[in-house]
Amino acid sequence: MPHRHILLIDDEDDIREVASISLEAVGEWRVSAASGGRDGIAQAIAGQPEVILCDVMMPGIDGPATVGLLKDDPRTAGIPVILLTARVQSTDHLGFDLLDVIGVIPKPFDPMALSGQVEALFEAAQESGTTS
């Protein structure tokens, strides 16, 4: 089985670093990382990852805006997106329901479980056919 490719978009260095370690070492993903929405969209177009993990609160183009742009572009519209958020209000999830994402993973995430969470969401989405 080849390494599946995941794109990680987060403005914080330490989150990118830990999530990369976690996804690579625990989950055997091939990880590329972007530090902002704009860079993330460019990398998504160029790299065509299997799935994108995107932070919500970022300076510039934030997570929801990034998701919107990804979904508007035919080259990236089919790539499933998972949001990563440290929002404390649980009601915030409601807003995300309107976005075309396959799931939300709360921050702080457990580095040992992150790849399992991503995999579960990814597989569930594939089964329900939302990504095809």
Next chain:
Amino acid sequence: MSDASTAIEAVLEKRRGQLASRVATVEEAVTALVSGDLDEELRADAERDAHKLAGSLGMFGLPRGSELAAELERALGLMGGPNALEAPRMAELVLDLQGQLRQKPVVEPAPAGCNPEVPSAPAVLFASPDPDLTDRLTVAALGSDLRPRTAVTCTGARRMIESELPDAAVLDINFAEAESESLDLLADLTGREPPVPVLVLTASEALVDRVEVARRGGSSFVQRTRPAAEVIDAVREQIERAGPSQAKILAVDDDPVILEAVGALLGPAGFEVISLEDPHRFWEQLTMAAPELLLLDLDMPQVSGLDLCRSVRADPQFAQLPIVFLSAYSDASNVEAMFEAGADDYVSKPIIGPELSMRVGNRLDRVRAYRDLAEKDHLTGIGSRRGSSAKLEDLLARADRLAQPFSLSRIDLDRFARFNQNLGEATGDSALRGLGDLLAQTFRGEDVVCRWGDDEFVVGAYGMTADDGVQRVAEVLERFRHERYGNRAGGAESLSFSAGVAEYPRDAHALQQLHLAAGVALDEAKTRGGDRVLPASAAAGAAPSQADIVVVDDDDLLAGVLIDSLHTRGYQTLRFRDGREAVDALSGVAPRVSPALILLDVDLPGLDGLSVLRQLAQDGVLDRTRVIMLTAHAGEAEIVESLELGAIDHVSKPFSVPVLIQRVRRALKR
């Protein structure tokens, strides 16, 4: 799993300062709130930093820290700003948070079965049109913990690469009808950052243009007929060479528990730990393992770590070996004693988390940086003799193992002392730098290019025959002799060099003997007037008055250029302007010259080229000598006739010198 935890702990260590400064911002805001002067800018900063802490601390194994930070974020973000009445509780939260940050993180492995861990075996792409070959390689790869991927077409290989970039590739360059496509594929792989190591399978010596392959970054050749296991070994070696090197560490401690802990801490951080419990076997282990770093226990019952340390420092072979002490006593007198004995660093017991691997890593980084300095020649920036000898031995050993050629070139400047005298040593230095640059540019990245001594350079190239080596060095010479090096006084001169090239295994087997053989060729090149490159084979069988190649052409300019290029490549030449003159010298009962090759112009005074050829054929000269016709306006009939008469090739004028040289090489090989 512990790999990931260690790595994450290391990230935490690296980020501790940043995390602490975020807590400090929150603390500042809370302090301001208590004294009633919290402004909006600071509040917003603090809220953002609390948010970041909430989002990251748990990930580092500090879940309580995340909770506290989330609480603070909520309080700081309340509508209309935080309530001053909340200030005391917030201050408590900050204190608690600071305490959390000093905690040792708990990064627990996830419960079994939650994330099945797949061993991360390196992926290897086998691309060959021969499915039997890929099958054999696949089976061998599976038995060797590699993840094989196969492709029988170039297109298939590209698809594979797109879906997953392999850690290494084995490429059969003889894709039917698609050699250029497979060469492009090769260039694509070796052009990646970092480059994917590629092993090129060759059917036979003749079918692969090594120069073409080398130009596209290919470096290693293996014959297709070698056993699959051998190919896989070569692949593994390539992957290991490409990856970060694992530093070997010798750990000496009488306490097996400590040794085990050291192994557990350093292993996942990428070090190879060799444990030694019995200090009496220390020297035996040290010489056998040749570690890059020594970890010594200070307090061992029979032999003290200090004594071992002193003895290591006294041995010239190991005087530079980095030594780190493990000690339960870090009081001033003990620390002083350790450093006095020659320690580089120490780590206190009990060993806590990443401290050991970080100190060991730092120490090795520094040593490697110094070694890099020592291995580089200060003047030219290419390798020094000291730094390159071992690398040359490595390449030679590899050539031996994989039954590949290896060439060693020795290059020495002509009349350099006089140049220095005329223009000054500073100008001489810049000429040396110039030549170093040219060599480094012309040879491949994995070739060893070094300055051997004053004005002598040595190049070792794996997979390159002496003949290929001579061509490369000759290219350098042709560029170098056109450079002019000047001093401030306005004087400027150009320089040339002489070179000898020896080949493993043809000329010699050991490095020293190759060096000698190349030296003999170098001396011969100097004897013949310098400014040329000679293969060791030519020097060995040299009959000085004999010409290898006779040029029969009345065009002075063209013959001059041609003879120059031939001399540069170490060929001895003789030239005739006139057809009659040439026949007289070349044929007859006792010919004056008996060359291996004649380059014969068609339009000649005296006797035209075709008549010369006819005469030579008649006299039986063509039995021992090959002829290439140089034709200017020759029609097809003339060319056909010359080939029928026994010329082996023809080149039409105007020709480019590299093309003609290529034909000459081919003709001489036949």
